[in-house]
Amino acid sequence: MPNEDQRSAVEIIKENSNYLRGTIEQGLQDRITGAISDDDTQLTKFHGLYQQQDRDLERERRKQKLEPYYMFMARIRVPGGVCTPAQWLAMDQIADDFANGTIKLTTRQAFQFHGILKRDLKDLMQAVHGASMDSLAACGDVNRNVMCSPDAFQSPIHEQTLADARALSDHLTPRTTAYHEIWLDKKKVDPPQEDVEPLYGKTYLPRKFKIAMAIPPRNDTDIYAHDVGLAAIADGDTLLGYNLSIGGGMGTTFGNPDTYPRLGDVITFCPRDKVVEMVEAIVTVQRDYGNRSNRKVARMKYTIDRMGLNVFVLELTKRLGYELEPPRPCEFTRNGDTYGWTEGVNGKWSCGLFIEGGRVRDTEAAQLRTGLREIAKIHKGDFRLTGNQNVIIANISKTNKPKIQKLLDEYNIIKGLGTSGLRLNSIACVALGSCGLANAESERYLPVLITKIEEILTGLGLQEDEITIRMTGCPNGCARPYLAEVAFIGKGPGSYNMYLGGAFHGQRLNNLYKESLSEEEILAELAPLLKAYAEQRNEGEHFGDFVIRQEIVTEIKHGTEFKH
Ligand code: SF4
Numbered sequence: 001m002p003n004e005d006q007r008s009a010v011e012i013i014k015e016n017s018n019y020l021r022g023t024i025e026q027g028l029q030d031r032i033t034g035a036i037s038d039d040d041t042q043l044t045k046f047h048g049l050y051q052q053q054d055r056d057l058e059r060e061r062r063k064q065k066l067e068p069y070y071m072f073m074a075r076i077r078v079p080g081g082v083c084t085p086a087q088w089l090a091m092d093q094i095a096d097d098f099a100n101g102t103i104k105l106t107t108r109q110a111f112q113f114h115g116i117l118k119r120d121l122k123d124l125m126q127a128v129h130g131a132s133m134d135s136l137a138a139c140g141d142v143n144r145n146v147m148c149s150p151d152a153f154q155s156p157i158h159e160q161t162l163a164d165a166r167a168l169s170d171h172l173t174p175r176t177t178a179y180h181e182i183w184l185d186k187k188k189v190d191p192p193q194e195d196v197e198p199l200y201g202k203t204y205l206p207r208k209f210k211i212a213m214a215i216p217p218r219n220d221t222d223i224y225a226h227d228v229g230l231a232a233i234a235d236g237d238t239l240l241g242y243n244l245s246i247g248g249g250m251g252t253t254f255g256n257p258d259t260y261p262r263l264g265d266v267i268t269f270c271p272r273d274k275v276v277e278m279v280e281a282i283v284t285v286q287r288d289y290g291n292r293s294n295r296k297v298a299r300m301k302y303t304i305d306r307m308g309l310n311v312f313v314l315e316l317t318k319r320l321g322y323e324l325e326p327p328r329p330c331e332f333t334r335n336g337d338t339y340g341w342t343e344g345v346n347g348k349w350s351c352g353l354f355i356e357g358g359r360v361r362d363t364e365a366a367q368l369r370t371g372l373r374e375i376a377k378i379h380k381g382d383f384r385l386t387g388n389q390n391v392i393i394a395n396i397s398k399t400n401k402p403k404i405q406k407l408l409d410e411y412n413i414i415k416g417l418g419t420s421g422l423r424l425n426s427i428a429c430v431a432l433g434s435c436g437l438a439n440a441e442s443e444r445y446l447p448v449l450i451t452k453i454e455e456i457l458t459g460l461g462l463q464e465d466e467i468t469i470r471m472t473g474c475p476n477g478c479a480r481p482y483l484a485e486v487a488f489i490g491k492g493p494g495s496y497n498m499y500l501g502g503a504f505h506g507q508r509l510n511n512l513y514k515e516s517l518s519e520e521e522i523l524a525e526l527a528p529l530l531k532a533y534a535e536q537r538n539e540g541e542h543f544g545d546f547v548i549r550q551e552i553v554t555e556i557k558h559g560t561e562f563k564h
Helices: 009-015 024-029 038-047 055-063 085-097 118-130 156-172 178-183 272-289 300-307 309-320 368-378 401-410 446-460 519-536 543-549
Strands: 049-053 070-076 103-105 111-116 211-214 228-235 238-246 265-271 340-343 349-353 382-385 391-396 426-428 469-472 486-492 495-500 511-517
Touching: 009 038, 024 038, 024 118, 024 178, 038 049, 038 178, 049 055, 070 118, 085 103, 085 111, 085 118, 085 368, 085 382, 111 118, 118 178, 156 211, 156 228, 156 238, 156 272, 228 265, 228 272, 238 272, 265 272, 265 309, 272 300, 272 309, 300 309, 349 401, 368 401, 391 401, 426 446, 446 469, 446 519, 486 511, 495 519, 511 519, 519 543
Parallel strands: 211 228, 426 469, 469 486
Antiparallel strands: 049 070, 070 111, 103 111, 228 238, 238 265, 340 349, 349 391, 382 391, 486 495, 495 511
């Protein structure tokens, strides 16, 4: 444990913030700048807000000696990814009223808005509240949006896991009243009483904390990429509990060998009635033992490797007061989403839609945003955001199904059919445009690159084959790139490190194949590999497994073997 004076600057900011207030309120009133203070930029993350700048204008404004074009990103939590049509309509309205006219569906089942000006922040937050939603703890050093397999009506198990995801989310949400006070003008109690954070304390967690649940055989939330992963174990229609994994995490820093992506280790079967207390106990171990001096190695994955998995688990059992049960048999065979129409066990229908890059907007080819708005106006079920940036229009009655199909046709919204298996399994982070950490394009470029790769695939007869491809603008890993069969991490403008060999079911990290490749080099590298795959693969073998078997890259058994 670092001693007090080794604590990082962010730890001091948190401690002195009076439970996440800082000077945010005063900063909002300062009309001279479009920014808030540096300290407050750390605190607004806990409120779901990131200060960013328009990266496309960066150089020009610097030349003109103007302040950067500051704008904010707001992330709206949706535990388990489920929202109502009224909430969808509210998000759609917010995109026009306060953001850049688009909605970003994130890789963690949240809504994200970009391009918000400081003067509009409060109105946006009130509009979110008006839709019975919030952005508290969507970012920051706390437990974030709890993910859950989204197609909740495919079996009674889905519904039960969704209930548990919501219970976990409620239990781990910070208790500070700062959010209501700053954004919703809730009156301060008189005389003022200090907030209490029974779980987190004044300094919250050392770093972000992420939980995801999935129902085998589909690992559609990539549970092993999360601090806590929960794989549902059922007996028929009854959910018994979860195989619980700890220590997953994606982010790395180029050139810093102390950082690496890591898959969660499965440590136990957790009965359903103990899941909240067990996850809470894990959070407290990380709270007390996580590194608070160096944020680069503060995630729980590093705490576990520093302490040793056995010691971490020993500490956990001490806090729980009982021994952990061994994990139960459980197998994932795939990740990704289901596209098109499926009938649920309750007789209702769902329609999974492919949303490229998670960006909901109208284009010449398809009026996606308008179409989804019109659907939300007549839809009586719900919308489900997936962990792969897609959406499911769920719980549709037989009578409404043709009406929704008609709207999908009218606005040319594809359900994924007719698109390559590669594109349907693609994820991209926002990167350039707004993210301050991006070295290269991602969301705006991956579709272009995929079109070029599709030409190769079509020539080889591989256009239908499902291959996971992910791209991020930096090694932080927001699109979980280290799990993809093919991944690209931005090194600089137009230059990417290429990683190969992730598993299709999300249970193996990929490995560095080549560094700093241009588009031309990427295509030149991929063409012979895909040709060999088409000609030499075994029956049913996925591309990630093929490149490992062929020793094109070596298999990574633990994150510490990862090369930058
Ligand atoms: Fe930004 Fe990097 Fe995350 Fe992409 S992966 S959104 S570039 S921080």
